[in-house]
Amino acid sequence: MNYLVIFGKPRIFGLLSNLDQELKRDTNVVIESLRGLEIACLAGILTDEQVQKYRQRFEFLEENGEPDDGLQMKPVEPPLQDVAFVRIAQEEDxxxxxxxxxxxxxxxxxxxxxxxxxxxxxxxxxxxxxxxxxxxxxxxxxxxxxxxxxxxxxxxxxxxxxxxxxxIGARDEARILGGLAPCGKECCCSYWMLQFFPICIRMVKEQNLALNPSKISGLCGRLMCCMSYEYDMYKELWQGLPNPGTKIKTPSGNYQIAGVDVINKAVRIRSPEGLEFLVPKDEFELFKKTVEGGQKWPLHVESVVTVEADSGEAVSKKNSNKKRKSKK
The missing domain is CATH 3.30.300 (GMP Synthetase; Chain A, domain 3)
Known part of the structure; x- marks a missing residue:
């Protein structure tokens, strides 16, 4: 059987391959790694196919370094290595x-x-x-x-x-020391993450998040890793749309693209009067032609959005009413 183990303060991943002995998850074992003799925690059982995927993933990291914003150092130890099983950890270990x-x-x-x-x-x-x-x-x-x-x-x-x-780099320091993130949970990098993901300020902007350093920075002082978790959905929604802040010139004034709404799959538009409303993405081109031609776009109550003062997050009036009811 094949097992994935985690060992060392930097959370190094090891592969125990073709082990005859059946072990349970979270079992402490003594292994021989590239560093030497150490205790590892058994993270789970892997199929041969999963082992191959892990190898391919970490081989890329070893050749290119962990992708990041240019501030992350290439790990000194291989992020994934084959280790030898010595014994199940005894009480003296x-x-x-x-x-x-x-x-x-x-x-x-x-x-x-x-x-x-x-x-x-x-x-x-x-x-x-x-x-x-x-x-x-x-x-x-x-x-x-x-x-x-x-x-x-x-x-x-x-x-x-x-x-x-x-x-080590600043993000590795947070991974080794651990701690509670701003969300109140243990830092992702010291708890479950296999690697660091590339993060840049553009990701924050495209997710309509307030550019408040205290809210978007982790314990390491860098952008929080969770800024990348939902980014792919926002990126897909932004495809085919102008950049945020783009103005649409009309006879009655300029409309501005304020952002996108992933939940409603819509574009957030700010009117010349300062009113913000949602336009479904598949209707955006029709909206653009309509207002550029001097005609008014029909507004529905549920499409009008309000901006939450605390977070800078825009929500539709329909969702806002739900929030008020839940608070009551």
Whole structure:
């Protein structure tokens, strides 16, 4: 049987292939990875077809780097790797791993004090022992390439094991440290995401979201990953339509395209009088010809929209009335 496992603080994915032993999901196992001996959590069973899809997906990432806004660093470790099964994690393995996590938390302040003596422009994010303590990884962020050889020698002298420093990006820092996102749930990157998705400010604009940095930025200071989840639907709806803000000149004044409504599959139009209303996408060309010819477009009550003051989100009066009733 084939299994997908997750291990390490950076959430590295591993494939256990052709294992004779049947294991349950969430079972802790000891594996031999490219890094060394470590504990992994069994995420699920994979068919041969699924294994092939995972390999193809991660091979692309390894060759091209994880797609992003140019600020994400290419991962040092392969994002997916074949690992060898050693044994099901015993009680002493679990206790050793817990002891290591406690020691790491206690040692971090000491390491940061050691870093101050070297005056290096870097920030130590976290540290991680392998299960057999043959390696100790340090994860750090920095805007520059750094010569930290003297610092590594001091760390090796202090911890008496092989030291490896890994430079990571801001989004990787959030993935390692974890935390609660603005929505109140655990960060997607540290909970379920396999990879980072490309995100840009245009995605936010095309989804009619308010450009408020505090509402669209995650713990990493970058655009939140969830900005890309519904983007494909908005992108499909925008196809064949002018860009947001485009004006339609008419004898009575200019109409403006304010956005799109995915739920109603409609275009949001702002009239010369400032009234906003919805026009079904398949009727947009007819609407354009009608108003450009000087004729009025018939409005229905449910097509008129109001703008929510808190979020800047536009909703139809029909949906707005439903919201008021639910509040009561």
């Amino acid at each position: 679990i206790c050793e791993a817990a002891k290591q996590r406690q020691e790491e938390d206690e040692a971090l302040p000491l390491v940061r004090d050691m870093l101050k003596k070297h005056a290096l422009p870097m920030k130590i994010v976290d540290m991680e022992y392998l299960l057999d303590r043959k390696k100790l990884y340090f994860y750090f962020t920095s805007e520059h390439r750094i010569d930290f050889r003297c610092f590594v020698k001091e760390l090796a002298k202090e911890f008496k094991t092989r030291i490896e420093l890994r430079q």
